[in-house]
Amino acid sequence: MRVFNINKAIGLASSGVEYAQVYRRELFAGIPAVDDYYVFTDYIPTNLSVFTDRLGFRRDQVLWIYDLVAGRTTRPSTLTVDDYLARVGQPHEVAPAIPEYTDVALTGSPVRYRIRTVIGAIVDRVETIVGDRIVRIEHYDETLHDIEYFHDGRLVRRVFYTDDGRVAAEQFYRNDEILRTLITSASPLYTQRLRAGRERPVTFGGDLVLEGRAQFFQLVFAQLFSRPDDVVIVDRALDVIDGIYPVIGAHRLYSIVHAEHFDPRQLEDGVLLWNNHYEFVFTRPDLVDGFIVSTHRQQEVLEAQLAERMPEGSFSVARIPVGFVAAPASSPEYERFALVTASRLADEKHLDVLVRAVAAARATLPELRLDIYGEGNREPLLAVIEETKSQEFIRLMGHQKLEGLLGPYGLYVSASTSEGFGLSMLEAIAEGLPIVGLDVDYGNREMVESGVNGRLAPHTNAEGDAAALADAIVEVLTDAPLDELRAASLRKAEEFTAAQVRQLWEDLLFGGAPC
CATH class of the missing domain: 3.90.930 (Outer Surface Protein A; domain 3)
Known part of the structure; x- marks a missing residue:
């Protein structure tokens, strides 16, 4: 079986979508019957292999639409x-x-x-x-x-x-x-x-x-999806799905929902508006064999919302975590007041709020320090660090592989309000870190049981979130039994082992127990 994973783009500051594909590639490598490919549709000005090599994709698995049109393969430049x-x-x-x-x-x-x-x-x-x-x-x-x-x-x-x-x-x-x-x-x-x-x-x-654009995509995809058992998985549907629908034929098509799929502010008016990244597939779920979400809560919410609009049996929602862990293990030694977070340096991650929260908590816990892993737009974040006079205890660590790196930290912290799953949080609990985050859907509530393996602080607005996170950080590090929280994080991580997540994919692709 060939499985084509369709994405728009990839870059230096890769998002959770690209890392989700990396995890999926590792899982599919353990399923002998699956021959998986990763298709990118945007025009990417830098040689694609610069980015895909960095994330560990095999070049023969990477298909760029602009290579396919010229009969080329993914490979680096050799010109000096x-x-x-x-x-x-x-x-x-x-x-x-x-x-x-x-x-x-x-x-x-x-x-x-x-x-x-x-x-x-x-x-x-x-x-x-x-x-x-x-x-x-x-x-x-x-x-x-x-x-x-x-x-x-x-x-x-x-x-x-x-x-x-x-x-x-x-x-x-x-x-x-x-x-x-x-x-x-x-x-x-x-x-x-x-x-x-x-x-x-x-x-x-x-x-x-x-x-x-759509007719160009249709021609490429019509050639690509040529075998009867080909399966298509769309990671980013916007500006892609209209090039797939007309040529998908009898091939199975799945759409992965990586983020909040609707605008919750519209519910106050009794109107449900889909996130525009998913609007096309949600308005025609009968053309998709299934949606894939990462958490139990999002599966529950999406099923209920689709049921209000669509006939019973016209849609399917499966839950498959986008990431997995090997054997969860905690570092025997850790620095209690060393905080860590990892994400793209982007506005939607609200790292400015986190900086303000740590600066405020430090008034009570002067030993606190924070390391921020990830790349992106550094300038706004550096401005907030300077404004809060946090240069001595907050460091930007750049992009690094997190496996084996997080264990010596005392606490993982996040101010994000829109984690569809939270891959970096999963990596944190797999190394035994408690988590302090905001009480929001979906990833936070999937990874954190408040009072068991961390704290979920009330979410209001930027100023309120900073104050609530500061209070939660102080509470966990002064009142909570940190060793017990770390043990609870390891137990939570056991739900996301590679074997368990791989089985969910096998059930979806080859039939079997419900997902």
Whole structure:
């Protein structure tokens, strides 16, 4: 059985969705009958392998839609800066290199090249700049992959090449959206047609002409989902699912719900509004074989909400945790007042609230310190750290693998209000850390039994949350038996072992006990 996991993008500051795919890949590796692939649909300007290698994906499992259109495979660039300079062919001057790029100015010309590099002075892409405007960008793996063209600072066209240098496809853009795609006879998609029931692509000058993003996606997916037992799992449905619905045929299709799936503020008016990331699939659940959520509570809520709108039996909601743990184990020694959190440095994680909470709690517990693991936009967070004069006891640790790292900390803390599951919280309880977080759905309430393996503080607003978290931190570290809380976290983590979560996937894919 081939299982295609569809995602939009991946980057340096990967989200919980990408880490969920990493966990899933490890689980599927233990199911011999599953041959799993990870498909990315957004145009990604940096060579995709830079990000997928970092997360441990095998290159033969990674399928980028813009590789498929040109018959290419996922692989890193091999072109060096010196290789590129040898191709310039005109008198030029090379500016001193800096870590991210090398500038090359053509003698007597307003044209210069900015050679963007990745590790080891390997060329990722080359920007052609006239005056102060980028007019084109060449992207490389082992050969020229594609060229982007710009007019007045806006993307207008991309050309994609086969390994042997033939044009496989051209895409034209308006307001950064795909307007039209031309597929040439050099592309493996050329002989593919949309399946029955949909308008077939027209031809112009021998090329296939596809209008808009959805028709382009449909052509690629129609080729990809070619075996009767192929299964499709969509991790991010927005701007993707309309390219899958028309060609899914008899293949099974599952949509994973990674976040809060509705806007709870609308319930006060008696109106339920779906999160726009899931609106398409929730309005047509009959076209999906099932939804997959991570927690018992979200399964209960979503089933009830769909039942109010849809006939009985027209939808299915399975619960499969997005992460798993090996053998839970606590560090025999830990630093009681050392706090830790891990997440992307993004507004929705409310790390500014957490900084204020720790700064406030430190008035009672002056030994407190906090390490923040993760990457993203550092500047707003650094501003709050400076404002609260927290530089001496709050550190930004960057992106690191957390396994085996968390145990020596005394407490895991979080100010997030929107954890669909909470992978970093799972990693924390697997190493015996108690958790202090806010009393919100879904991941917090799945991972934390307040008073048993941590505390859930009341959620109100930013100011109130900071005060409530500060109180909870002080309470846990002064009044609670920390060793008992740590033992309770380990027991909770036993619910999420690899064997248990893998069995849930086997039940879904091959039948068996209800999920």
